[in-house]
Amino acid sequence: KAGVTQTPRYLIKTRGQQVTLSCSPISGHRSVSWYQQTPGQGLQFLFEYFSETQRNKGNFPGRFSGRQFSNSRSEMNVSTLELGDSALYLCASSFGQVENEQFFGPGTRLTVL
């Protein structure tokens, strides 16, 4: 069974630009969660999508947004990039119930110059 995949793996952008990251969950999984990982703040929850609906949201500004498609693939978008957005962005997929394990992808390393 294929694992969670994220594209691209590495990305370099400049301040003010926008970026879209993609996450393909494990087949059959309907929930996709996104996390931001930085050395200073650690791992922080961005949002979760379940069956194309945002089910939970962390404390991030509106520049961070996401969506989920009918095939459960998810994208997150960051507009007007800031230097502080440089991070590893991880997505995790699961069947969506509280007892289900979340499986993480390898992450997308975003560098903002």
Place this chain on the structure above:
Amino acid sequence: AQTVTQSQPEMSVQEAETVTLSCTYDTSESDYYLFWYKQPPSRQMILVIRQEAYKQQNATENRFSVNFQKAAKSFSLKISDSQLGDAAMYFCAYRSTTTGANSKLTFGKGITLSVRP
């Protein structure tokens, strides 16, 4: 809001020895899940072990076991017979069972474990 604290940023263990990683958390909920995740240098986060708060028995997975002290809000991970492949960053995480909030994992800052040959 729940918080997870890992106060030791780094630890080192000799190969084949045992090491314990500490974690404390704060919550007002009575039912929840606790996890230990491993993130090797390749960065793929892997679940090591999980504990359901309503279960008194400590979880074990091969060489990995936990010491779950619910009243003390403590959740430590013991790695026995440490191997070179255990070197990684380890994160303690909390997950609520409350509907609407149960998809979110709250992580500690992590601890970097090195294994000496």
